[in-house]
Amino acid sequence: MSELVIEGLEIEYGRNVVVHGLDLRVESGEFVSLLGPSGSGKTSVLRAIGGYQAPSEGSIAIAGRDVTDVPPQGRDVGMVFQSLVLFPHMSVLRNVEFGLRTRKVRQPERRRRAMETLEMMQIAHLSERLPFQLSGGQQQRVALARALVVRPSLLLMDEPLGALDARLRLQMQVEIRALQHATGVTTIFVTHDQQEAMAMSDRVVVMRDGRIADQGGPEGLYREPRDRFTAEFMGLTSLLPVDVVRPAGDGARVRLAGTAHEFDATGSADPAGGEPTFVSLRPEDIHCTTQPVDGALTGKVMARTFRGVNTFVQVRVGDQTVLALQHRGQSLSEGAEVFVSWDAARARLVAGDAP
Numbered sequence: 046m047s048e049l050v051i052e053g054l055e056i057e058y059g060r061n062v063v064v065h066g067l068d069l070r071v072e073s074g075e076f077v078s079l080l081g082p083s084g085s086g087k088t089s090v091l092r093a094i095g096g097y098q099a100p101s102e103g104s105i106a107i108a109g110r111d112v113t114d115v116p117p118q119g120r121d122v123g124m125v126f127q128s129l130v131l132f133p134h135m136s137v138l139r140n141v142e143f144g145l146r147t148r149k150v151r152q153p154e155r156r157r158r159a160m161e162t163l164e165m166m167q168i169a170h171l172s173e174r175l176p177f178q179l180s181g182g183q184q185q186r187v188a189l190a191r192a193l194v195v196r197p198s199l200l201l202m203d204e205p206l207g208a209l210d211a212r213l214r215l216q217m218q219v220e221i222r223a224l225q226h227a228t229g230v231t232t233i234f235v236t237h238d239q240q241e242a243m244a245m246s247d248r249v250v251v252m253r254d255g256r257i258a259d260q261g262g263p264e265g266l267y268r269e270p271r272d273r274f275t276a277e278f279m280g281l282t283s284l285l286p287v288d289v290v291r292p293a294g295d296g297a298r299v300r301l302a303g304t305a306h307e308f309d310a311t312g313s314a315d316p317a318g319g320e321p322t323f324v325s326l327r328p329e330d331i332h333c334t335t336q337p338v339d340g341a342l343t344g345k346v347m348a349r350t351f352r353g354v355n356t357f358v359q360v361r362v363g364d365q366t367v368l369a370l371q372h373r374g375q376s377l378s379e380g381a382e383v384f385v386s387w388d389a390a391r392a393r394l395v396a397g398d399a400p
């Protein structure tokens with residue numbers, strides 16, 4: 046069953062429409078990320094789901110009930126924000142009990158459920174502390190415990206890890222996902238971090254200018270973006286401008302702009318007339334070798350960046366620059382002449398203007 050059904054959602058501030066006729070269904074137990082650049086409307090959509098922002102058009106149903114006109118406390122949702130809103134004068138335990146108290150759950154049931162949730166979050170030993178006596182990560186766990194303790198149908202999270210340092214952020218990504226698996230709570234997670242969205246979600250909804258630009262499983266979106274915007278937003282990519290020789294419907298064939306070099310590509314849709322067309326290549330799909338390869342382009346390594354886990358090279362090919370991952374066992378140095386190739390199946394034909 047769909048836990049959340051949004052139809053024709055429109056949100057406006059004054060006369061400024063920032064979300065345009067958005068439709069979204071989220072299935073029970075699903076973890077969906079809303080991903081998009083700043084100002085694309087992610088928070089506005091989340092706030093509308095939580096009941097903190099009235100839509101100007103459209104409807105929202107949670108667990109089969111139309112809640113479009115229901116205030117936040119009447120919706121069965123838990124919400125976690127980036128800016129923590131723990132009550133500073135209340136202990137961790139009382140913070141977590143709060144939602145149960147407003148729902149008229151009595152003691153000792155209230156305490157039992159709060160402690161159970163704190164144990165699940167592995168912070169039961171902190172129950173008597175005040176928020177200022179906790180680290181950022183611990184505070185975030187309390188905020189999560191407070192949202193989960195009421196066993197909501199829907200858990201809404203708005204950039205909950207935004208304030209954490211990189212290492213803790215990665216750790217919390219894993220923990221939140223494990224917790225979500227364990228509880229099965231349907232979750233909508235707002236982030237502008239593409240790696241975070243890919244690492245955590247069953248489905249990523251890419252937003253652009255108040256609309257859904259693309260959506261799908263992380264791998265599908267990464268490998269088969271619909272257009273240039275998704276290709277660029279879902280990770281590092283090189284975009285080579287091309288002219289379409291044969292459209293995608295028949296197995297795309299393209300010519301690198303300004304050259305006679307033709308090659309095959311994949312793509313689900315044919316670019317709409319007039320839009321600039323590109324082939325999108327992920328760094329790990331580009332092979333650079335010092336030995337000649339049939340059908341390869343020739344290039345020159347312009348820069349090499351060591352990133353620990355891997356090393357990237359920027360290679361100048363004609364008047365384009367591509368970003369490639371240096372493959373295992375290779376050592377490409379700056380200035381090296383290389384042969385640049387890729388599998389046709391990894392060359393993705395996309396269209397569109399710059400994001």
Ligand SMILES: Nc1ncnc2c1ncn2[C@@H]1O[C@H](COP(=O)(O)OP(=O)(O)OP(=O)(O)O)[C@@H](O)[C@H]1O
Pocket residue numbers: 058063081082083084085086087088089090237
């Ligand atoms: N209370 C408000 N009053 C007027 N305009 C607003 C208000 N809140 C948001 N906006 C505008 O609505 C648009 C969408 O904002 P929203 O916060 O939903 O985007 P976002 O994708 O969540 O961005 P971010 O990642 O920066 O939080 C922006 O242009 C923003 O300036």
